[in-house]
Amino acid sequence: METNQKHLLLLHGFPLSPAMWNRQKAAFAAAGYNVLTPELRTEQSPATMRLLADRAIAAMDEAGVPSAIVVGFSMGGYVAFEIADRFPERVGGLILTCTKAEADAEEAKKGRKELAANVMERGAIAAADSMLGRLFSPKTPDRAPEIIEEAKQIILSSSPQAIAAAALGMAERSDRTAMLSGINVPTLVIVGEDDAITPPHIARDMAAAIPGAELAFIPEAGHMVNMEQPEAFHNIVLSWLNRM
Ligand code: MLT
Numbered sequence: 280m281e282t283n284q285k286h287l288l289l290l291h292g293f294p295l296s297p298a299m300w301n302r303q304k305a306a307f308a309a310a311g312y313n314v315l316t317p318e319l320r321t322e323q324s325p326a327t328m329r330l331l332a333d334r335a336i337a338a339m340d341e342a343g344v345p346s347a348i349v350v351g352f353s354m355g356g357y358v359a360f361e362i363a364d365r366f367p368e369r370v371g372g373l374i375l376t377c378t379k380a381e382a383d384a385e386e387a388k389k390g391r392k393e394l395a396a397n398v399m400e401r402g403a404i405a406a407a408d409s410m411l412g413r414l415f416s417p418k419t420p421d422r423a424p425e426i427i428e429e430a431k432q433i434i435l436s437s438s439p440q441a442i443a444a445a446a447l448g449m450a451e452r453s454d455r456t457a458m459l460s461g462i463n464v465p466t467l468v469i470v471g472e473d474d475a476i477t478p479p480h481i482a483r484d485m486a487a488a489i490p491g492a493e494l495a496f497i498p499e500a501g502h503m504v505n506m507e508q509p510e511a512f513h514n515i516v517l518s519w520l521n522r523m
Pocket residue numbers: 291292293294352353354355449476502
């Protein structure tokens with residue numbers, strides 16, 4: 280298959296949707312890229328990373344895209360690792376955003392199961408209550424409160440079944456640390472300086488383990504870097520793509 284680096288595959292996080300990429304769809308399309316933002320939400324449970332990778336590949340097939348730069352945000356990063364492992368010929372490069380290679384520890388798995396049960400009982404609002412406080416830089420509520428409301432609405436747009444399925448799928452995911460040293464496509468690691476979910480030291484260690492990877496920190500951003508600091512995010516991504 281021919282590699283065509285003009286395609287970007289943007290993989291959304293949890294408990295979010297492709298709508299988290301609205302600003303990027305516009306900015307990257309304006310820069311000449313074909314942007315795919317597949318829907319990873321599914322009520323098929325557990326929504327394993329394998330299943331989500333298959334959905335992303337199906338979206339590429341449907342769009343006739345042989346190979347893309349895969350931009351994985353958080354859960355989307357877990358899916359990007361799965362794609363790089365099983366479909367390496369479809370990956371022209373990786374942009375690992377606010378994500379990590381480690382699997383969940385036992386405590387985290389327990390938390391996922393509790394969240395899934397809460398969401399099934401109370402609805403998507405339980406996921407918003409549990410996640411919203413941790414998704415943003417402490418500076419964002421004052422600087423850009425509308426971004427938090429936007430993220431809340433994205434979370435509330437998901438069915439409880441889909442949120443629970445993704446939580447249970449992430450709990451089952453494999454540890455990918457052993458594959459980092461074998462990644463042989465250009466890779467950029469991005470993290471928000473105030474990311475409380477996948478903190479900067481995780482990004483630093485991950486970038487150090489991937490041959491030739493570049494690392495970028497975005498100030499005044501928490502986990503939701505692309506929504507909190509879209510311009511910084513676009514500049515970093517586009518400048519790296521131009522240098523590729
Ligand atoms: C995400 O943003 O996709 C999630 O925070 C990832 C996770 O919970 O591990």
